[in-house]
Amino acid sequence: MDTTSAVTAGPAGTRSTAEPVLAVHGITKAYRRGIWPVRRRRQVLRGVDLTLNAGEVVGLVGENGSGKSTLMKVIVGALAADDGTVTRSGRIGYCPQEPVLYGRLTCDEHFELYGHAYGMSPAAMRDARAEIYAALGFERYARTRADQLSGGTQAKLNLGLALLADPPVLLLDEPYAGFDWDTYQKFWGLVAARRAGGRAVLIVSHFVVDEQRFDRIVAIRDGKGVPR
Amino acid sequence: MNAFPFVRRFLADYVRNPVNLFLLVVVPTVFVVAAAGRLADLARLLGSTAAAGTVGTASAGWAAGFLAGIAMYFQVAAARDADRALVLAGLPARRLVAARLSAGLGLAALAGTTALVALALRTGIDNPGRAIAGTVMSALIYLGIGAIVGALVRNPVNGSVIVLLVWIVDVMLGPSMGLGTRTVTRFLPTHFVTRWMTDRPSGHAGRLGDLGIAGAWTAGALALAFLVVLATARIARHRRWHSHPGSIVDGFGREEDALPHPRRVADPPQQNLLPRLTEAATRRAPDRDHPSAA
Numbered sequence: 001m002d003t004t005s006a007v008t009a010g011p012a013g014t015r016s017t018a019e020p021v022l023a024v025h026g027i028t029k030a031y032r033r034g035i036w037p038v039r040r041r042r043q044v045l046r047g048v049d050l051t052l053n054a055g056e057v058v059g060l061v062g063e064n065g066s067g068k069s070t071l072m073k074v075i076v077g078a079l080a081a082d083d084g085t086v087t088r089s090g091r092i093g094y095c096p097q098e099p100v101l102y103g104r105l106t107c108d109e110h111f112e113l114y115g116h117a118y119g120m121s122p123a124a125m126r127d128a129r130a131e132i133y134a135a136l137g138f139e140r141y142a143r144t145r146a147d148q149l150s151g152g153t154q155a156k157l158n159l160g161l162a163l164l165a166d167p168p169v170l171l172l173d174e175p176y177a178g179f180d181w182d183t184y185q186k187f188w189g190l191v192a193a194r195r196a197g198g199r200a201v202l203i204v205s206h207f208v209v210d211e212q213r214f215d216r217i218v219a220i221r222d223g224k225g226v227p228r
Numbered sequence: 229m230n231a232f233p234f235v236r237r238f239l240a241d242y243v244r245n246p247v248n249l250f251l252l253v254v255v256p257t258v259f260v261v262a263a264a265g266r267l268a269d270l271a272r273l274l275g276s277t278a279a280a281g282t283v284g285t286a287s288a289g290w291a292a293g294f295l296a297g298i299a300m301y302f303q304v305a306a307a308r309d310a311d312r313a314l315v316l317a318g319l320p321a322r323r324l325v326a327a328r329l330s331a332g333l334g335l336a337a338l339a340g341t342t343a344l345v346a347l348a349l350r351t352g353i354d355n356p357g358r359a360i361a362g363t364v365m366s367a368l369i370y371l372g373i374g375a376i377v378g379a380l381v382r383n384p385v386n387g388s389v390i391v392l393l394v395w396i397v398d399v400m401l402g403p404s405m406g407l408g409t410r411t412v413t414r415f416l417p418t419h420f421v422t423r424w425m426t427d428r429p430s431g432h433a434g435r436l437g438d439l440g441i442a443g444a445w446t447a448g449a450l451a452l453a454f455l456v457v458l459a460t461a462r463i464a465r466h467r468r469w470h471s472h473p474g475s476i477v478d479g480f481g482r483e484e485d486a487l488p489h490p491r492r493v494a495d496p497p498q499q500n501l502l503p504r505l506t507e508a509a510t511r512r513a514p515d516r517d518h519p520s521a522a
Binding site: 074076077078079080091094096100101102103104105109112113114116117118119145161165 | 233234237240241242244245307309310312313314315316317318319463464
């Protein structure tokens with residue numbers, strides 16, 4: 001693909017920088033259920049192509065069970081594809097659909113662990129953590145265990161862990177499920193700031209109202225990615 | 229990046245459930261103090277020629293082994309998804325597994341110490357060296373068994389039943405409980421450990437001796453556990469991971485760039501995300517394990 005053809009227009013008419021940071025080509029994935037001789041195979045992805053450029057926010061839509069989350073898991077490495085290639089230029093921040101947390105660790109302790117995993121210095125981790133607390137408004141729960149948080153605050157922590165290292169590519173799988181309206185607006189403010197900073201964001205969404213917020217939308221239909 | 233911060237948090241995550249801590253202390257104590265005598269009676273009924281004292285000594289290893297196995301099972305099984313998320317974030321899978329096993333060692337040490345103290349208070353310990361080493365080896369063998377089952381069996385009922393079944397067969401068919409002469413029992417996890425710690429040579433240990441085979445069982449269980457947990461924790465590998473020459477990734481399309489692991493790739497210089505994050509991002513220190521992220 002010619003890089004110049006990948007330039008996309010933002011919602012306000014701004015043009016993204018069109019630096020490719022993620023390229024997915026021909027991803028196929030089938031789930032196998034049961035044991036022989038009644039083993040069944042369900043093909044979910046049938047050759048998905050997707051490109052994500054620096055500075056663009058892309059929506060990933062599709063019916064329930066169409067394979068959106070599967071595609072995200074394949075991209076991040078949580079699932080192995082049957083075929084296809086995933087090429088990327090840097091670290092990926094991944095926010096799974098369901099919060100994946102250690103129930104008896106506090107928010108601060110989660111950020112500390114992920115800071116170590118991302119290879120951040122303690123000072124950088126603390127600064128980034130403070131910004132995330134402020135941006136999403138849950139600093140008062142810093143020392144609260146994850147299993148004592150509400151669903152919405154768990155979702156904030158889940159998102160915050162993906163944002164912590166400021167990765168060039170963000171994969172967010174329905175990140176605002178459980179957010180109140182105020183947090184929902186703050187979330188889109190964060191996304192806009194990331195776009196302005198040259199980060200690429202891929203968001204699984206079911207909300208029609210979100211469509212105008214995306215630079216472009218890719219729908220998973222019949223196991224393939226089609227522009228919408 | 230070292231594993232210590234992860235070990236500390238993994239232990240905190242486990243012991244903050246007060247029931248977990250309670251069981252780690254109470255079960256070995258009750259088992260050694262209250263059940264060992266009855267087990268010795270049962271052993272005599274089953275035809276064991278072992279002295280009652282040997283059952284008491286072995287019971288410390290059994291108690292420590294059972295608790296270590298169950299604790300490790302729940303540690304690995306319950307935290308599997310969260311652990312995987314850390315690996316996806318960039319923590320090397322080997323370091324994660326080392327941290328998990330190290331945390332398990334801490335739990336096994338607590339269970340083993342409790343069992344030995346209970347044994348010392350109940351009957352005294354004739355040979356402290358063998359009792360301590362045998363209890364530690366039993367705990368480590370079951371630590372490995374618990375980790376392997378935890379990595380492979382998600383359902384907590386099924387997983388704990390498997391660990392319990394292995395332990396019951398190991399104890400009841402072991403050398404202290406009456407069936408110690410059957411050839412098949414030589415393959416039980418703590419057969420040689422029990423023989424050595426109760427100072428009853430098996431006579432079928434070959435050149436390695438009872439202690440050598442017990443040590444091999446211990447090392448083998450831990451090594452196998454490491455490999456199995458590693459296999460389930462690491463990032464999925466696609467059948468083909470490569471970049472297309474001349475494609476959009478031209479310029480950063482090295483073979484290793486196509487690998488999903490964050491440590492393999494370089495973060496390209498980017499404009500900073502949030503104005504308020506500028507300072508934090510610029511202060512990010514180079515990391516020895518993420519040389520490309522500097």
